[in-house]
Amino acid sequence: MAAALWTAGWQDGMVTYEQALGAGLTRGQIRQLVRTGDWVRPFPGTYLVAGADPFLGRVHAALVRRPQAVVCGVTAARLLDLRALPALSTSEPIHLLITGSAARTAARGIVLHSGSRAGTPVWWRRGVPVTSVTRTLADLVLAWDRPEAVALLDAAAHDRRFRGVVEVAAHLLGRRGAAARFRWLAEVDARTESALESRLRLVLHDHGLRPPEAQYAVIDENGRSVARADFAYPARRLLVEADGAAFHGDHAADPEPLHRDRDRQNALSRLGWTILRFTWSDVLTRPDHVAAVVRHSLARP
Known part of the structure; x- marks a missing residue:
């Protein structure tokens, strides 16, 4: 058994039938290991031993019969x-x-x-x-x-x-x-920092609302950076952000992110900026609503 496990260790937990036999295991022992669930057979003639990486082990197993693939x-x-x-x-x-x-x-x-x-x-x-x-x-x-x-x-x-x-x-x-x-x-933008940002940008683009700026820094009258937003319409002082699930952190465990967010929002409001945030749910299930909200904000005097 030790020799078979040593071989599997070099293959992210995968061992072939032939390798197991070569390591001294009998056909009956291999069948018993599979029957008890200690070994799992992802594909014919291959096994994942206990503790194998389920993804990498399957990759190795898939290549066993196709060495040129x-x-x-x-x-x-x-x-x-x-x-x-x-x-x-x-x-x-x-x-x-x-x-x-x-x-x-x-x-x-x-x-x-x-x-x-x-x-x-x-x-x-x-x-x-x-x-x-x-x-x-x-x-x-x-x-x-x-x-x-x-x-x-x-x-x-x-x-x-x-x-x-x-x-x-x-x-x-x-x-x-x-x-x-x-x-x-042609739509690729290397400034994009998350998949949600990518999705939101496409929604805005497809509704004729392509943001003129991305990763936009708002600077106050003293030259200090107040905020950096995913997308911006500077002429209308409108910021748009993709609001991921972890954006505000765990308020109960650490209220600091919430305090920083409030300070940031207040500073933006003082400078005359409006900020809109949209979640995965908004972008995936209500793209027309997202566009309507942005369009309405851009149309305000």
């Missing part, structure tokens, strides 16, 4: 530590890029993508091959809807994961659905 899509994005990704679930499939001549049948829980790897450098993360950042971004831009795709690109641009959207565009050329996606690349 490269991890791609959202699986690669997670290994590359890209932001603005959906929450990871235990049922999320592992995405692999294969060449056109490779067999396309896969075990349940593995999604195969057939395509060329020409011009696509292979990176290595946690001992597995993954598509590069720009290729991964291009793949997800083609697979996702506009709000999710732009938020992903905003986050990568903000984190300086690529030099310019032209690098992503190079991986879109000639691919099905790419024409519409090129327009999305």
Whole structure:
């Protein structure tokens, strides 16, 4: 058993059937480990031992029968530590890029993508091959809807994961659905600091209310910074913010963030600024309401 666990330790808790046998376990012992739940079989011929990383172990397991495959899509994005990704679930499939001549049948829980790897450098993360950042971004831009795709690109641009959207565009050329996606690349803004900001910006843009300023600093008469807002319409002294769940902190445990927020709001009011805040719920379920509130504030004398 110790030899099998040692092998699994090099593979984020994954061991193959052949490796387990080679480590001295019998077929009966392997069946018993699975039966008791000590080992879990993610895909045929592979096992996750107790304490295995459920995501990374499954990635290793998915590659066992396809040594020439490269991890791609959202699986690669997670290994590359890209932001603005959906929450990871235990049922999320592992995405692999294969060449056109490779067999396309896969075990349940593995999604195969057939395509060329020409011009696509292979990176290595946690001992597995993954598509590069720009290729991964291009793949997800083609697979996702506009709000999710732009938020992903905003986050990568903000984190300086690529030099310019032209690098992503190079991986879109000639691919099905790419024409519409090129327009999305023009909407990327590296100043954006969260996925909610990205979504809010698109809502405003789509309603003809594109903010002229982002990450705008309000300065008082003494030259001191009073606040920095996500979006601003300086001519109308209107600020718009994406109000994430953790914006104000835990008031009971630490009232200081609330006090700072009140001081900030009072200072802005004294300087003649109005600030509007919108939550995830507002942006996702009431985009027309968000636009109407902003439009009304801009129209005030």
